[in-house]
Amino acid sequence: MGAEPPRGETGRSQGALRLVPFFFGARAPLLSRLSERISRVFGLRVEQHPPGFDPEVAYDDSRGQHNSRVLLAHLLREVTPVTEKVLGVTDVDLFIPVLTFVFGEAQLEGPAAVVSTHRLDNERYGLPPDPELLFQRLIKEATHELGHTYRLLHCTADRCVMGASRTVDEVDLKSDRFCPACAHALRTKQAEEPLAS
Ligand code: ZN
Ligand code: ZN
Numbered sequence: 001m002g003a004e005p006p007r008g009e010t011g012r013s014q015g016a017l018r019l020v021p022f023f024f025g026a027r028a029p030l031l032s033r034l035s036e037r038i039s040r041v042f043g044l045r046v047e048q049h050p051p052g053f054d055p056e057v058a059y060d061d062s063r064g065q066h067n068s069r070v071l072l073a074h075l076l077r078e079v080t081p082v083t084e085k086v087l088g089v090t091d092v093d094l095f096i097p098v099l100t101f102v103f104g105e106a107q108l109e110g111p112a113a114v115v116s117t118h119r120l121d122n123e124r125y126g127l128p129p130d131p132e133l134l135f136q137r138l139i140k141e142a143t144h145e146l147g148h149t150y151r152l153l154h155c156t157a158d159r160c161v162m163g164a165s166r167t168v169d170e171v172d173l174k175s176d177r178f179c180p181a182c183a184h185a186l187r188t189k190q191a192e193e194p195l196a197s
Helices: 025-042 068-076 131-149 168-173 180-192
Strands: 016-022 045-048 065-067 083-090 104-106 112-116
Touching: 016 025, 025 045, 025 083, 025 131, 065 068, 068 083, 068 104, 068 112, 083 131, 104 131, 112 131, 131 168
Parallel strands: 016 045, 016 083, 083 112
Antiparallel strands: 104 112
16 A cells, blocks of 8 residues: 555545455456556545455345345445445345346445446356456446445436446446546535545
8 A cells, every 4th residue: 555545536535445355256356456446436445355244144045146235234334434435246146126136236325335247247148258348347337336325326328337237238338437427426425425534
């Protein structure tokens, strides 16, 4: 860690994000780039920690998937006085009860979010592996879910990262960036939140 706290594209220097990988062993090489990107975009100091809970508690036998609501509730408890946000990252398949699956989920205006690479991988769709494309999809979904934690809603602006995505094709159509309106909203929301560090 350098002496200077990270400053995001928002120009703001602020608290920490706790990055919590679980069931992510094979994808671990993605974590350093993910951390670097989150730090740059959100101006958060990223600290990686193993989960302080057993992620298996979120496993639903009847669906063969992990319930992201349950995971969010546990991730919420990982928030410390100096942690502004907590992001779980996993390779297991996530669901919420009303949907067959989700790429990720976040608390609107809460500190916790979770994203999964499970359905972002080309190989899942019978296509050749593409590690760079997988990373781009992960960073888009992580940025999107973290955007929700700053109270950003879904956006229909062309290619905005806050666009809703139900398929990987829709993930690929959007960029990894906030549109000008969402970028402005993010700066405003961040300025309203107390500095955690
Ligand atoms: Zn969303
Ligand atoms: Zn937008």
